[in-house]
Amino acid sequence: GAGVSQSPSNKVTEKGKDVELRCDPISGHTALYWYRQSLGQGLEFLIYFQGNSAPDKSGLPSDRFSAERTGGSVSTLTIQRTQQEDSAVYLCASSPNRREKLFFGSGTQLSVL
Amino acid sequence: SQKIEQNSEALNIQEGKTATLTCNYTNYSPAYLQWYRQDPGRGPVFLLLIRENEKEKRKERLKVTFDTTLKQSLFHITASQPADSATYLCALELDTGRRALTFGSGTRLQVQP
Numbered sequence A: 001g002a003g004v005s006q007s008p009s010n011k012v013t014e015k016g017k018d019v020e021l022r023c024d025p026i027s028g029h030t031a032l033y034w035y036r037q038s039l040g041q042g043l044e045f046l047i048y049f050q051g052n053s054a055p056d057k058s059g060l061p062s063d064r065f066s067a068e069r070t071g072g073s074v075s076t077l078t079i080q081r082t083q084q085e086d087s088a089v090y091l092c093a094s095s096p097n098r099r100e101k102l103f104f105g106s107g108t109q110l111s112v113l
Numbered sequence B: 001s002q003k004i005e006q007n008s009e010a011l012n013i014q015e016g017k018t019a020t021l022t023c024n025y026t027n028y029s030p031a032y033l034q035w036y037r038q039d040p041g042r043g044p045v046f047l048l049l050i051r052e053n054e055k056e057k058r059k060e061r062l063k064v065t066f067d068t069t070l071k072q073s074l075f076h077i078t079a080s081q082p083a084d085s086a087t088y089l090c091a092l093e094l095d096t097g098r099r100a101l102t103f104g105s106g107t108r109l110q111v112q113p
Helices: none
Strands: A004-008 A010-013 A020-026 A031-037 A043-050 A067-068 A075-080 A088-096 A107-111 B002-005 B013-014 B019-025 B031-037 B045-051 B056-059 B064-065 B072-077 B086-095 B099-101 B108-113
Touching: A004 A088, A010 A020, A010 B072, A020 A088, A020 A107, A031 A075, A031 B099, A043 A067, A043 A075, A043 B099, A075 A088, B002 B086, B013 B019, B019 B086, B019 B108, B031 B064, B031 B072, B045 B064, B072 B086
Parallel strands: A010 A107, B013 B108
Antiparallel strands: A004 A020, A020 A075, A031 A043, A031 A088, A067 A075, A088 A107, B002 B019, B019 B072, B031 B045, B031 B086, B056 B064, B064 B072, B086 B099, B086 B108
């Protein structure tokens, strides 16, 4: 079956531009997570969606970052006015429910020049 | 502050030996803890989940222990193989205010043939 799909796999942008990263979770999974991983570093939590509950946005590093999840399925992470420090791999994961294992996508490598 | 600690130094062992990785956490008492494997350029892959009422869990050559008094989990790989070389991450819900899974920074394991 299909796993978690992320697009694009690579994104190069100029400082100051906006970018949108897409995540297609596994069908039926109610939980969806976004994490960020800088080179050689651990996973930094960004945002968490669980069913119809209000998302946990406590990990978003600034108001330039936002995310939405439409129809309880596809999610888009938007970064406005990108900065060089935003360069990282952005990982999406989904889970059948809270407190169950996460299935990760392969990530989007974002490079801000 | 609440945090997860994994040994940041790489663990180098000989093939056939048992690798033991440590995950320590502070303050909070999580209901469960998970371990993941991450290979370079890939998203993490789930390995094992252990709940607070379980002392030990096994899967093939893998064993996880969970000591809620010491606030520590140990991850063992017996009869290690070069193919086990990867970064291993532990993850848990860090506090009641954040329901999302928080990851440790990971420990890199290198198994020498």
